[in-house]
Amino acid sequence: MTENEVAVINVGQSDFGELEGQRVTEFGSRAVREALLSSSVEPDDIEEAYIGNVATTAQDQTSVIGQAILREVGVTGIPVIRVENACASSTCAFQEAYKRVQSGESDIVLAMGVEKMTGVPTEVTLKDMAGAADAEVEGAMGMTFMGLYGMRANAYMNQFGNVREELADIAVKNHDNGLKNPRAHLQLNVDRDDILESRPISDPIRLLDACPMSDGAAAAVIARGEIAEELVEEPIYVDAAEMLSGNYLEEVEFWREELDERVAQKAYSEAGIGPDDLDVVEVHDAATIGELMHYEGLGLADRGEGASLVRSGDVMLDGRTPVNPSGGLKSRGHPVGATGVAQICELVWQLRGEAGARQVENPSIGLAQNSGGALVGEGGVSTVTILSNR
Amino acid sequence: MRQVHPDYNESSGLVVDGSIRIAADDNPVLIGTECSECEYVVFPSRPFCRNCLSDNVSDVELARTGHLETYTVAHTGQDGIEPPYAFGFVNLENVQVYSRFTEWKERSLEVGDQVELVLEKIKTDPETGEPLFGHMFRPMEEEQ
Numbered sequence: 001m002t003e004n005e006v007a008v009i010n011v012g013q014s015d016f017g018e019l020e021g022q023r024v025t026e027f028g029s030r031a032v033r034e035a036l037l038s039s040s041v042e043p044d045d046i047e048e049a050y051i052g053n054v055a056t057t058a059q060d061q062t063s064v065i066g067q068a069i070l071r072e073v074g075v076t077g078i079p080v081i082r083v084e085n086a087c088a089s090s091t092c093a094f095q096e097a098y099k100r101v102q103s104g105e106s107d108i109v110l111a112m113g114v115e116k117m118t119g120v121p122t123e124v125t126l127k128d129m130a131g132a133a134d135a136e137v138e139g140a141m142g143m144t145f146m147g148l149y150g151m152r153a154n155a156y157m158n159q160f161g162n163v164r165e166e167l168a169d170i171a172v173k174n175h176d177n178g179l180k181n182p183r184a185h186l187q188l189n190v191d192r193d194d195i196l197e198s199r200p201i202s203d204p205i206r207l208l209d210a211c212p213m214s215d216g217a218a219a220a221v222i223a224r225g226e227i228a229e230e231l232v233e234e235p236i237y238v239d240a241a242e243m244l245s246g247n248y249l250e251e252v253e254f255w256r257e258e259l260d261e262r263v264a265q266k267a268y269s270e271a272g273i274g275p276d277d278l279d280v281v282e283v284h285d286a287a288t289i290g291e292l293m294h295y296e297g298l299g300l301a302d303r304g305e306g307a308s309l310v311r312s313g314d315v316m317l318d319g320r321t322p323v324n325p326s327g328g329l330k331s332r333g334h335p336v337g338a339t340g341v342a343q344i345c346e347l348v349w350q351l352r353g354e355a356g357a358r359q360v361e362n363p364s365i366g367l368a369q370n371s372g373g374a375l376v377g378e379g380g381v382s383t384v385t386i387l388s389n390r
Numbered sequence: 391m392r393q394v395h396p397d398y399n400e401s402s403g404l405v406v407d408g409s410i411r412i413a414a415d416d417n418p419v420l421i422g423t424e425c426s427e428c429e430y431v432v433f434p435s436r437p438f439c440r441n442c443l444s445d446n447v448s449d450v451e452l453a454r455t456g457h458l459e460t461y462t463v464a465h466t467g468q469d470g471i472e473p474p475y476a477f478g479f480v481n482l483e484n485v486q487v488y489s490r491f492t493e494w495k496e497r498s499l500e501v502g503d504q505v506e507l508v509l510e511k512i513k514t515d516p517e518t519g520e521p522l523f524g525h526m527f528r529p530m531e532e533e534q
Contacts, residue, residue, distance in 0.1 A: 123469065137434060138488045140405050141512055141524060142464070150462030151478055158460070158486045158501035202462040249430075249441060251486045252479070254460045376488065377479055 006101045006224030006379055007235035008387065009108070010039035011345040015217035016333035017185040022228035024065065024215075028114040028241020029072035029215035031338075035110070036073060039232050041221050043074035047106040051098045051115035052083050052090025053337040054212055054312060054373035055290040059120050067116060068219075082338075087286065087387075088243070088372030089113060090218065091340030095241040107227050113342070115335035125213060126288040134375045146210055148374055149287035151200035154288060155254030157204070160306065164204060166307035168195035171208050173310070174285060174324050178357035184216045187334030195288075209288040214333030218341035220348070236348045239271035239365075240386040248380035253330025259379040260369065267384035268299075275299035278321055279363030280350045282343040284371040285328040294369050296324070297386070322360045325350060335349040344385065351389040364389050391415045394509045398523050405512045405524040409434040414453065418509035420525055422485060424450035431484045455530065456482040458503040462489065470513035479525050480505055493528040504530045 012034025014027040033231035036043060051066035062068050066080040083093040086261025097111035117125050126158055157163060163180050172192055190208060197207040224227075228235035233345070244263045268274055275298055283298070285291035287357035295306040300314075309315045315323040324347040326332045329339060349355045365388045373380025394412065404410065413419040421465060424431050426446040427441035451493060461478030476491040490534040491499065492510055505527035512524040 062493055089433075104468055137406055137409075141486065141488065141490055142468050142475060144467055146466075147462050147464050147477060150464070151460040154462060154501060155460035200463075200465045201437065202465065204463075251459075251481065254479070292529075 004102045004104060005373060006098050006238045006240065007228035008344070009041060009221045009228050009232050009235065010035050010225050011220045011341075011348045012038065013037075013183055013345045014216040015183045016214045016335060016342070017331050019215040020095050021298065022215070024061060024114060024116040025068050025072055025314045027215060028065070028069035028217040030073070031112065032069065032073045032112060035219040037294050039221060041108060041231060042355050045108050046075050046078060046110045046221070047108055048081070048097070048202040049075065049112070050081050050083055050093035050101055050108040051092040052085070052196050052340060054084055054089055054115060055142060055337070056116070059114075059116065059124060065388040069112075075110065077261060085381050086372030087334070088340055088370045088381045088383050089285065091343070091368070092243060093382065094220060094341055094344060094385065095243055095383065097140065098238055100242045101222055103225055106270070108221065108223045110219060110221055111210060111341060112217065113338035114217040114342055115336055115337040116211040116215050118215050133373065138376070139188040144202060145147050145383055146171070146202040146205050146287060148377065149289050150205045151377065152254050153204050153295065156293065159255040163292065163307040164196070165183050166310040167209060167292060168192045169310050170285065170288040171195045171330055173316060174291075174328040174330040177358050180356065181327050181332060184331045185216075186212050186331050188331070189272040205287050205289065207300065211286050211329035211334040214335045216333060216335035216338045216342065218269055218338050220341055220344050222225040222306050234352050234389060237390055238385065239273070239388050240384065241385045242267040242270060243381055244382040245381055246375060248375055249377055251379045254377060256303060257293045257297025259382045260294055261299075262371070263384050264298045266386045267386055271386040273386070278367050279366050280325060280336025280347065280360045280364070280366040281321055281323045282328065282346055282368040283323055284339070284369055285324060285330050286320040286371070288330070288332060288369070291323065291328065297382075298312070298367065298369060311389050317358060317360065325355065325358045325360055340368070340370040340383065343370060344387070347387045351387060361372070393507065395523065397511065398509055400430065403515060403520060403522045404435050405522045410509060410525050412509075417454065418507055418525070419454060420452040420482075420507060422445045422450050422452050433485050435452050435485050440452060448533040452485060452487070453482040454507045456480045456505060456527070458499060458501055458505050459486060460501055461499045463494070470512075470516055487525075489529060490526045492526045499529060506530050
């Protein structure tokens, strides 16, 4: 435990999905409002705010999206900073907020993420997403994000053997969990064959291996530990918050989550725990192969052994280390700039025993892994955040 | 088999400027940058070395054949590119290069396959309607 402890006071999340008729400022402010109302924090108590977002400027909306949302909930006259780092934008916003509190600069800080992806022309949304890769060669010559997952899956299966059915089972698991999450975007009752028979997107990735494009927002209020103790009954402590970029100087091993391995090692070391200590995990399953490779990157399984966690049931809701009880990106949805803080919301609810029908049995330590972007096939950013209820 | 698309000529547009040219033997070759200090090779070309920061660098012709590191076939994609199309990464001795593939339907792709460079039509310029050219790789005939 560190001297300068930081804890989450409370969280809030909008519904995820096609939020037709809702402006980005509306569902954005709903998430912040929930986080404020469910604790005794007043709008005036927020000293700084960090907001993750990717696309509002490109969509010809506002480039002061944080201020526009926070105005709706009376949080004004403070430093507001937008953080853009592809699909990990809001985890990065959360980690900046964490550092500000940990360093003693501020006592109570808001972190949030927001994204509007539906109701804008698909080519605009796809262009926003393509911008998360190298634009000079890969983007200009047709690489897509699901293509990157397809390339990883083919390299993985060439190295370790066929895991096509286990990938489908990951999608089934996350959809089953999502059916128990009223705020999840895709409420689908599917089986293995539905996944395997869905239309091909980027071989061997099929439509039902991939996350949807969603609208949504999520918010978290964090504070110095002793202040959090005064304000809420059960503060959720931040035991580690780490992020790293890729190396980019050496050849990429596409079958391995080398970036995860490095960032997870830092986070475990910071928290003083190992993968066996985790009770609940949220990972970046933009495609099913992503989830499988994150098992290995985070050390939940050895390299090449990720599928064994699916076969044994370890990652199921009632398993040894449940992964993506929220439904993950696959079912909860993936409003890119909001996903990271949504993972934090899920861990907080799980660690407080407030997750309803998808509650994991009595967890005390949770981990969230969030990825963003890629260059020459290697991740742009991977983040690992570890929370506990002490 | 010819390795340069018949519509390509000196005035044709490239997707990545300076990334490919026709060598003395009339076949295409990719151009990267090699550092004279540390021998680091990068593609496409750069004004200084990203490994040691030296600007003592020069153009280098990359290997024309390599092996397929990984690939995928995309069934949905970008404006100006008709799906399905294949892309992936190719290892060329000292550098890993992103590339589209051609002739992948005739000879299905496998990780580890030997592939060779061709100069192909990559896509249509959305502004001018003119074709844009660049590198692709294709699976090599198995040796008899």
